Amino acid sequence: MTNNNKTPEKKELKPKKVGIIRWGALIPLVIFITLTGLYLNFLFAGHLRWILATGATQANQAEVNIADLSLNFKEAKYRFNDIQITDPKKPTHNRLQIESIEGEFSWDALLRMRVKINHAAINGITTDTPRKTPGELVIESVTQKVVGKDSAIGEELREAKKAGLSTVASQQEGNVLENVAAILGGSDPSEQLNNIKGELAIVKRSEEIKQRIKSQKKRWEQVQEKVGGPKFVEKTKARINRLAKTKVKKIQDAAAAIKELKSIKKEVKEKVGTAKTEIKQIKQEISELKQLSRGLSKLADKDIEQLEKRLNIPKIDTGSMAQGIFENYLRAKLGPYAKYLDMGKEYLPAKKSTEKSAKSSSSNKSSSFTPQARAKGHNYSFGKQGSYPRIWLQQGVISGHQQADNGVSKVKGNITDLSSNQALLGRPTKIKIDGQYPVNDQIFSKSKSVTFGLKKARGSLLLAGTISGGLLDFTIKNTFKKSQYNIQSNSRDLEAILKESVTGLRTIQVNGTIKGPIAKPKIKLRSNLSNALESGIKRGVNKRIAAAKAKVKAMVDGVLKGERGALDNLINKSGNGSLKKLNGKAAKILNLRKSADRKISDLKGAQKKKAKDKVKAQAKKKGKKLLKKFKKLW
Amino acid sequence: MTLILKQIFGLLKVLNSDTGSNQIASGIAFGLILGFIPALSLQTVFTFVLILIFRVQLGAVLISAFFFAFPAYLFDHTFNQLGSYILEMEGLRSLFTTLYAMPIIPYTRMFNSLVMGATAMAFMLFPLVFVIFRFLIIKYREKVVAKIKDTKLFKMLQATALYKWYHKYDQIYG
Known part of the structure; x- marks a missing residue:
């Protein structure tokens, strides 16, 4: 026990003295860093190439090969050589083959946590190139390998091509030439015109006016009654004659007759007044009806316009002819590039709002200060004018060429200063x-x-321009040299016109602009082909248009003339007849008044004479009395 | 996993020994930095390097980072506000503009309000956490460990052959 206790004391080891630095960890750290460096230098490129090729194969559903990938970390350069992307529908061919993709980053920017690509290039793009060995398909890799042109895939491809062509064709339908064909090949509109005659606005309006004339006519007849019927004239005439025959035995007899005649005169005067007012009214109403009738001419213009629309008589807008012919074509040509613009839209600046621009103008002098909302926290930007944006492609180059049976295709593109800010x-x-x-x-x-x-x-x-603030500003110059035209039409006239128009025009130039927001740019085009077609078509087509329009006009004018004539007849017959009748009646009544006046005058004369005779008789009587008195005196 | 467990056992051992209170306290303080700062950034890498170079108790770092990550998650809003306040200070604008344009510095991601707030808070609390935990460790050893060592059970355990063997092994291999 004692021994046991002593032994540990004797053999007790002092704990190791350890310093503040963990030297033991430094060597593994150095080894780790060295190994990482060696891996990145010698193996990483190969592994990355394999990962990219495998991932791309899965995405493409057919074999993608990258022949070589070299990375230079010191100069921040990369280069992919010979990229072949198998067409999954035609495994004997590549849908795309790229000679090389290379780029160079800026270490200066990378150290500042920015991405600046000094130069990036995609060289030697070719499409539909034959492969040395057919590419493996992802879906069929287990069961089936490569198939030739006559396989189901080939059939599918042909169908897809057909579908593509029909889509293009449908996009190009309905442009300006179809309108031209419609005129030249159109049927005679006369028959159609006759069928729709009843639907003309003139005819409808004319019917309305006729209804109004009918109702007016009723009123005018009532007016005749109001002024006085034929019995009134006869009755009054009889009354006047009866009074005229009054034997004036006494002065009082004449006075009574005169009084009655005066009351007749008053009555007649009232009737004359009514007649005059109604005549005035009727004249106004006739004038209004005539005005309505004349108003049909205005409707005729509208009718012509409507009929032209209905008969598909187009207005040939020769100014937009280039637009109509080439817009779809150019959209189809530029479509693939628009896809890349869409991809890059994330990094392209949006159209500046007024608030933002005010903010930036004040801050650009020193620094821009823009917080951006994020899931966690906000990112603040302290950039100043001239510093690196988050992402900046200083220069990108794209080039491609292809030799085909029908000639050589070449494309060369250049993009500079594509940046996030x-x-x-x-x-x-x-x-x-x-x-x-x-x-x-x-x-x-x-x-x-x-x-x-x-x-x-x-x-x-040639397409060149700028993108600034999310707005495109591009010019297009498209030229077709040594042009051989393909003109076919079921209208011989149109075919002749078109062929004649382009005779001698071997070089077609289509120039234009693309401006506006990336999502909805406006394309404006002009072309010498459209000028040639314009003059040719104008000559041929305008004649047809004019003839068709003249037919429509003649038809409408004819209807108008007929309707107006009928209306005028009706107005004259009903209105003027009523007026004549009323005038005659008024004249007769006026005669009654004159007759009454005469009778009154006669009666007054008789009354006067009677009074004179009476005075004379009285004077005679008094004279006789005086003579008798005088004789007595003598 | 073995490495982590080894570190945690190491922590328990050092915690109950007479030495290494600075190692444990600094480990907890470094763990605070790692737990608070949300994203992988230059300062977290720098902290890792410091932890590896200096003899900081790794178990303490791991446990501390694990436990401080929870309050950090709850205080995200506060960190965000603090970060925004610092980043929007007019007086510091030119400094931030200069730092933002310098090489390497943007990798600290301190232009992000949350990272800035969490980093500022972690560095402010670092010395405080170190001092407090050092004090607590010393007190723990004085009060708790001494009492346990004084118990009969512990003395009985010390008397066993297994303990003696372990003690010798520990002295030789640490």
Whole structure:
């Protein structure tokens, strides 16, 4: 026991003295860093290439090969060589083959937690190139390998192509040439016009006016009654005659007759007054009806316009002809690039609002200070003018070429200063795409009645412009040289017109602009082809349009003339008849008044004479009495 | 997992020994930094390097980081407000602009209000946590460990052959 207790004391070891630094951890740390460095230098590129190729194969559903990937960490460079993307519907061919993709980052920016790509290039893009060995398909890799042109896949591909073509065709339908064909190939509108005659606004309005004339006519008849019927004139005349025959034995007899005649005169005067007022009223009403009748002419213009629409008589807007013919074509050509713009939209600055611009203008001098909401916390930006934006592609280059049976295709593109913050960079994004390509069976306008396009030509496209504040400002120059046209129409006239229009026009130039927001840019185009078509079509088509319009006008004018004539007849017959009748009645009544006046005058004369005679008789009597008295005196 | 368990057992051992109170207290303080700062940033990497280079008790760091991550989650809103307050200070604007444009510094991600708030809070609390935990460890050893060592049960355990063997092993291999 004692021994046991002593033994540990003897053998007791002092604990190791340890310092503040953990030297033991430094060596593993150094080894770890060295191994990581060696891995990144020698193995990482190979592994990354395998990961990318495998991931891309899964995404593409067909084999994707990357021949080589080299990374240079010191200079922050990368380069992919010979990328082949198998077409899953045609595994013997690549849907896309790229000679190389290379880029160089800026270490200076990376150290500042920014991404600046000094230079990026996608070189030698070709499509539909044959593969050395057919690519493996992801779905069929277990059960089936590569199939040739006559396989189900080939059939599917052909169907897909057909579907694609029909989509393009449907997009190009209904443009300006279809309108031209509609005129030249259209049927005679006369028959249609006759069928819709009853629907004309003139006819409808004329019916309304006729109804109004009928109701007016009723009123006018009532007015005749109001002024006095034929019995009134006869009765009054008889009364006047009866009074005129009054034997004036006494003065009082004449006075009574005069009184009655005066009352007749008053009555007659009232009737005359009513007649005059009604005549005035009727005249006004007739004038209004005539005005309504004349108003039909205005409706005629509307009728012509409506009929032209109904008969599809188009207005040939030759100014928009280039737009109509080439817009769909250019949209289809530029569509694939729009996809990349959409992808880059995240990094492109949005259209500035007034509030933002005010803010930035005040802060740009020293620093921009913009908090951005995030899931956790807010990111503050302390950038100043000229400093690196979050992401900046200083220069990107794209190039491709393809040799096909129908000629060589070349494309060369350049993009500069694509950044996440243009205000910080102080430069807009510039894009330039320059390409030459063969044109074979390119249809610009296809419809049931007309096909217009190019059989063969040598095309070139130059697109250049800037993107600033989310707005596009581009110019397009599209040229087709050595053009051979493909013009077909079921209207011989149209075919002749179109062929004649383009005779001698071997080089087509389509120039224009693309402006506005990235999502909805406005394309404006002008072309020498449209000018040539304009003059040709104007000559041929305008004649047809004018003839069709003249037919419509003649028809409407005819209807108008007929309706107006009928209305005028009705107005004259009803209105003027009533007026004549009323005037005659008024004249007769007026005669009664005159007759009454005469009778009154006669009676007054008789009354006067009677009074004179009476005075004379009295004087005679008094004279006789005086003579008798005088004789007595003598 | 073995490494983590080893570190945790190491923590318990050091906690109950007479030495290493600074190692444990600094480990807890470093754990506070790692627990508070939300994202992988330059300061967390720097803290890791310091932990590896200096003899900081790793078990204490891991346990501390694990436990401080919970209050940090609850205080996210406060950190965010503190960070926003600091980042919006007019007086510091030019300093932040300079730092933002400097190399390496943006990797601290201190332009983010949450990271800035959490970092500021962690560095402010670092010395305080160190001092408090050092004091608590010393007191724990004085009051609790001494009492346990004085118990009959512990003395009985010390008398066993197994304990003696372990004690010798520990002295030799640490």
